[in-house]
Amino acid sequence: MRMNGIVAGNSDITPAVSVLDLFTIGIGPSSSHTVGPMRAARLFVDQMERESVLPQTAQVEIHLFGSLALTGKGHGTDKAVLLGLEGETPETVEVESVPARLERIQTQKQLRLKGGHPVPFEAGAQLLFHRTENLPRHPNGLRFIARNAHKQVLLQKDYSSIGGGFVIEEGVATQTPIAMAELPFPCRNGEELLRHAAESGLSTSEMALRNESVWRTDNETRHRLACVWEAMRNCVQRGCRTAGTLPGGLKVQRRAPRLFRELTEQPEINLRDPLAILDWVSLWAMAVNEENAAGGRVVTAPTNGAAGILPAVLHYVVMIRGANEDQIARFLLTAGTIGILYKRNASISGAEVGCQGEVGVACSMAAGALTEILGGTVAQVENAAEIAMEHNLGLTCDPVGGLVQVPCIERNAMGAIKAINAARLACAGDGSHLVSLDKVIATMRQTGQDMSSKYKETARGGLAVNVAEC
Ligand code: SF4
Numbered sequence: 001m002r003m004n005g006i007v008a009g010n011s012d013i014t015p016a017v018s019v020l021d022l023f024t025i026g027i028g029p030s031s032s033h034t035v036g037p038m039r040a041a042r043l044f045v046d047q048m049e050r051e052s053v054l055p056q057t058a059q060v061e062i063h064l065f066g067s068l069a070l071t072g073k074g075h076g077t078d079k080a081v082l083l084g085l086e087g088e089t090p091e092t093v094e095v096e097s098v099p100a101r102l103e104r105i106q107t108q109k110q111l112r113l114k115g116g117h118p119v120p121f122e123a124g125a126q127l128l129f130h131r132t133e134n135l136p137r138h139p140n141g142l143r144f145i146a147r148n149a150h151k152q153v154l155l156q157k158d159y160s161s162i163g164g165g166f167v168i169e170e171g172v173a174t175q176t177p178i179a180m181a182e183l184p185f186p187c188r189n190g191e192e193l194l195r196h197a198a199e200s201g202l203s204t205s206e207m208a209l210r211n212e213s214v215w216r217t218d219n220e221t222r223h224r225l226a227c228v229w230e231a232m233r234n235c236v237q238r239g240c241r242t243a244g245t246l247p248g249g250l251k252v253q254r255r256a257p258r259l260f261r262e263l264t265e266q267p268e269i270n271l272r273d274p275l276a277i278l279d280w281v282s283l284w285a286m287a288v289n290e291e292n293a294a295g296g297r298v299v300t301a302p303t304n305g306a307a308g309i310l311p312a313v314l315h316y317v318v319m320i321r322g323a324n325e326d327q328i329a330r331f332l333l334t335a336g337t338i339g340i341l342y343k344r345n346a347s348i349s350g351a352e353v354g355c356q357g358e359v360g361v362a363c364s365m366a367a368g369a370l371t372e373i374l375g376g377t378v379a380q381v382e383n384a385a386e387i388a389m390e391h392n393l394g395l396t397c398d399p400v401g402g403l404v405q406v407p408c409i410e411r412n413a414m415g416a417i418k419a420i421n422a423a424r425l426a427c428a429g430d431g432s433h434l435v436s437l438d439k440v441i442a443t444m445r446q447t448g449q450d451m452s453s454k455y456k457e458t459a460r461g462g463l464a465v466n467v468a469e470c
Helices: 031-050 066-071 077-085 095-108 190-200 204-212 218-241 256-265 267-272 276-293 309-320 325-345 359-373 378-390 408-428 437-450
Strands: 024-027 059-065 110-113 117-120 127-130 140-147 153-163 166-169 297-300
Touching: 024 031, 024 218, 031 066, 031 077, 031 140, 031 153, 031 166, 059 066, 059 077, 059 117, 066 127, 066 140, 077 095, 077 110, 077 127, 095 110, 190 204, 190 325, 190 378, 190 437, 204 218, 204 325, 204 359, 218 256, 218 276, 218 297, 218 309, 218 325, 256 267, 256 276, 267 276, 276 297, 276 309, 276 408, 309 325, 309 359, 309 408, 325 359, 325 378, 325 437, 359 378, 359 408, 378 408, 378 437
Parallel strands: 059 127
Antiparallel strands: 024 297, 059 140, 110 117, 140 153, 153 166
């Protein structure tokens, strides 16, 4: 079974992934810890309905394992699963209504399953954090149990939130409506991408658009990519306007509105400073990640923690280089093609491989995409994506307080600038280089495997232990 961003079944058989699956419009602060768990909860309650156990259900238990238990509170996992059980999805939940919904659940001590069937709910007894235990498949594990009035189990399901909002449902056989072999240009790795390009003479985005035609018409793909861009633009605008303190207790101030004011109120200073463009790119990235940290509407690209990099570089392409609608679509198609290579051959989950899988991958995607828009060949696109990841290898995940704020917000600004630099370096060359994208993806995967678990979204190492929480 395959839904928007949801793969049900055995991950050993990787289905073809659409570029649009990497760019889902959801809510912050985390794709693996907020978006994925909300989808898992919604999947569970949908199944309760299908199996007709909803009316007899007197109680639901939610068990969070591993990284979800360790940093789930800071990442909003506890809230996301409740909203999912009430029938919400990340794409459609009304962000403004969330605080009141959660307040109602807490004060009434009641959940309304799928928006209707009421069951008593006490967080301490029914929402359980297993901090020292993992489910076998993945460090981001969830278990839901529905019981009747006699405490008998009516339905029990395990899920893994594997990064980027993707969810695997345990014990369900893989059914792949679209197999890799069905794509006109199946790219299992960078080498295949280069080979298809050499044989077809097409750009990365042209091949990607042909692949997407297996799912839907070109017009529909272009329309949905335009919606992704619009959601990114709206997010940047909200981030530039909204001042105040981010939630979670660290008392982190939003910086984007002030930076936006300074850049727009003193244009004469900017004109004298050729590096002012760096401030704009940082602004666009931080505006998104501050919205994300506040639980706002963001585009997962390819994760929420790294959601600022692609919009920032795309704003650079549009605002500074005057890109048109077609170039915006090409940018996203190229970025998605690169992201799929990481998802297929390594990971886009901070809990699996550290921040190299989030900020590192977003940086690599943005670098390759910008290179195509700058007129680079597919070899230069591949080179830019490789350069960007090569200099993110080993990047750990150590969010202070388990919140997606420090170092995440600034890290997106740094990642966006690094992506632009990587693209320029690649465009200055001829596409030939020593380390291939495939080698750097394999290195990233191995580095993630060797990385101590305390640097993989557990908030047990690095800045998370060296910076005192207020
Ligand atoms: S440090 Fe990186 S991987 Fe970890 S939460 Fe922040 S952005 Fe995500």
